[in-house]
Amino acid sequence: MPASLNVTTHSFTDCDALARALAERIAERLRQGIAERGKALLAVSGGSTPVRFFQQLSRIELDWPKVQVVLVDERWVPETHERSNARLVKSELLQHAASAAHFVPLYADAPTPEAGMVAVRARMAALPYPFDAVVLGMGTDGHTASFFPGGDRLPEALDLAGTTRVLPMRAAGAGEPRITFTLPALLDTQALYLHIEGETKRQLLADARLGLGAAKDYPVRTVLTQTRVPVAVYWCP
Numbered sequence: 001m002p003a004s005l006n007v008t009t010h011s012f013t014d015c016d017a018l019a020r021a022l023a024e025r026i027a028e029r030l031r032q033g034i035a036e037r038g039k040a041l042l043a044v045s046g047g048s049t050p051v052r053f054f055q056q057l058s059r060i061e062l063d064w065p066k067v068q069v070v071l072v073d074e075r076w077v078p079e080t081h082e083r084s085n086a087r088l089v090k091s092e093l094l095q096h097a098a099s100a101a102h103f104v105p106l107y108a109d110a111p112t113p114e115a116g117m118v119a120v121r122a123r124m125a126a127l128p129y130p131f132d133a134v135v136l137g138m139g140t141d142g143h144t145a146s147f148f149p150g151g152d153r154l155p156e157a158l159d160l161a162g163t164t165r166v167l168p169m170r171a172a173g174a175g176e177p178r179i180t181f182t183l184p185a186l187l188d189t190q191a192l193y194l195h196i197e198g199e200t201k202r203q204l205l206a207d208a209r210l211g212l213g214a215a216k217d218y219p220v221r222t223v224l225t226q227t228r229v230p231v232a233v234y235w236c237p
């Protein structure tokens with residue numbers, strides 16, 4: 001499949017409409033997973049962008065007890081920390097109808113991601129892959145998940161031939177140490193979404209897709225140019 005055909009863009013004039021449409025799309029995927037195999041697995045991103053989408057999805061009725069939710073990446077901080085993605089998922093997504101879903105954290109109570117890795121790997125190995133849906137975000141430095149420019153394990157995380165599912169990641173732009181699903185692990189999915197908002201990110205993504213200037217080295221480019229799974233970009237201004 002030519003790379004250009006692998007990416008479709010869904011543009012919305014208002015971000016609430018995007019959140020509703022994406023939530024409905026993901027709910028449909030989860031329902032399909034439950035219908036086909038009695039359970040569903042969803043991976044979501046942290047950061048600030050997904051809040052409205054989480055709020056919409058949390059109110060959609062479906063068989064939530066059969067849904068397991070994970071994060072594509074996590075900052076290595078306890079759930080009580082304001083930068084914890086788990087905290088965000090619990091307060092914005094696992095509410096209302098979705099409070100019956102089962103959240104599986106990427107964080108373990110250990111001082112470093114390396115020290116917690118055995119526990120986290122075992123937890124993640126027990127999940128029912130493939131994902132029914134993976135929803136990525138993107139930073140203005142071109143990172144997605146914890147695939148940060150200059151990340152200490154970036155080549156390993158992006159290696160499509162790799163077999164490791166989760167990795168620690170450290171990078172100057174990442175703040176605290178992180179833990180992230182690798183790209184091949186995230187591509188083990190029925191459907192892949194990239195949710196971005198704002199003109200800056202739209203332009204950056206376009207540049208990354210075409211490999212223009214500095215954007216040719218942005219980690220998100222590897223997601224856009226892979227041909228294993230189509231990418232549905234959801235964008236609003």
Ligand SMILES: O=C(O)[C@H](O)[C@@H](O)[C@H](O)[C@H](O)COP(=O)(O)O
Binds near residue numbers: 144
């Ligand atoms: O933990 C995280 O930071 C995320 O999972 C990360 O990959 C996020 O999707 C981007 O940084 C976008 O973040 P914003 O939505 O805050 O711009």
